Amino acid sequence: MINVAMNRSHSESPTNAPRSDSTPYACPLCHDTLRERISGAWTCERCRRDYDNRRGVDVFVTDEELKALRGNHEPHTLFDGAYHHIRRFSPMTIMYYNAWVERLLGMLPSTEGVLLELMCSGGEVSRRLGARFSQVFALDVDVPALESLAHDLLERGETKIRPVCANAAGLPFPNGVIDVVAIIGGLHHARSILPSVLAEIARVLRPGGALVASEPANDHRLTRAVRHWQYRRSALQGHDADEDGFTSNELRDAMAKVGLRLEEYQVFGFLAYPLMGNADILPWLATARSLRLGRALLTLDRLFEQTPLIRNLGWASLFRAVKL
Numbered sequence: 327m328i329n330v331a332m333n334r335s336h337s338e339s340p341t342n343a344p345r346s347d348s349t350p351y352a353c354p355l356c357h358d359t360l361r362e363r364i365s366g367a368w369t370c371e372r373c374r375r376d377y378d379n380r381r382g383v384d385v386f387v388t389d390e391e392l393k394a395l396r397g398n399h400e401p402h403t404l405f406d407g408a409y410h411h412i413r414r415f416s417p418m419t420i421m422y423y424n425a426w427v428e429r430l431l432g433m434l435p436s437t438e439g440v441l442l443e444l445m446c447s448g449g450e451v452s453r454r455l456g457a458r459f460s461q462v463f464a465l466d467v468d469v470p471a472l473e474s475l476a477h478d479l480l481e482r483g484e485t486k487i488r489p490v491c492a493n494a495a496g497l498p499f500p501n502g503v504i505d506v507v508a509i510i511g512g513l514h515h516a517r518s519i520l521p522s523v524l525a526e527i528a529r530v531l532r533p534g535g536a537l538v539a540s541e542p543a544n545d546h547r548l549t550r551a552v553r554h555w556q557y558r559r560s561a562l563q564g565h566d567a568d569e570d571g572f573t574s575n576e577l578r579d580a581m582a583k584v585g586l587r588l589e590e591y592q593v594f595g596f597l598a599y600p601l602m603g604n605a606d607i608l609p610w611l612a613t614a615r616s617l618r619l620g621r622a623l624l625t626l627d628r629l630f631e632q633t634p635l636i637r638n639l640g641w642a643s644l645f646r647a648v649k650l
């Protein structure tokens with residue numbers, strides 16, 4: 327049983343951290359430009375609603391909305407200090423996330439402009455790709471995860487990445503101001519509101535802008551069968567029907583309806599994905615000192631990707647869609 331000090335008070339986090347650049351925020355309800363009342367606090371004059379920054383997080387939902395949004399989540403998908411700590415500090419898991427984000431990066435036509443990471447949790451994409459973009463927004467409804475991210479960013483003196491608390495189906499940005507939207511493993515937890523989330527992504531992306539994401543792969547019957555078997559035996563997963571992810575056709579059709587064209591779809595993750603990122607063995611990974619096993623698993627995965635018959639059986643998908 328691991329016990330980590332992630333529950334330390336975030337009251338050390340300052341309010342209203344300095345911003346590196348002007349934010350392109352808009353009212354999530356009416357998309358009107360917001361007037362900045364004071365630094366880190368905005369008003370929509372049309373809706374008569376105020377938005378502000380709390381503990382380093384720009385907040386665009388009311389407490390009531392937040393409660394309703396979090397009610398849609400399975401408890402295990404919400405912030406867990408110990409789990410979060412392992413994900414951030416286990417050498418093997420860091421190695422896996424590095425490889426994962428590197429692949430996501432490889433799918434991007436360019437890394438200029440504004441990056442929006444949705445369902446960001448601890449902001450693993452933003453932390454790794456932040457330096458490549460001129461502005462970065464890491465968005466979630468998980469307040470403790472966002473506050474933890476804000477705290478880490480402050481300690482690093484990083485002001486370019488903005489933690490944002492908002493509904494992915496009601497984004498606080500005007501039309502066409504985002505160059506890249508990135509999501510790692512979040513869309514399948516929003517299955518019930520997928521059309522609205524995709525419509526919002528399409529609205530805020532500029533024409534030619536890209537959505538890059540990674541979700542559980544679900545095209546192959548064998549992958550589905552093994553996943554169901556595993557979840558029935560898992561202590562931490564398996565209570566969420568959404569864990570199935572999407573088939574490539576489901577994604578293609580849902581995105582086409584909102585003007586996003588699926589341009590690239592890869593399947594990956596054979597041994598490294600379940601072993602280096604598995605919620606059940608994450609506590610064990612925290613104790614793993616050697617990175618050799620991690621390197622070997624990643625190398626094996628690359629080999630499997632080139633092996634006929636096996637290569638379609640990956641656990642995860644990586645895909646890129648373009649705003650038309």
Ligand SMILES: [Zn+2]
Nearest residue numbers: 353356370373
């Ligand atoms: Zn408004």
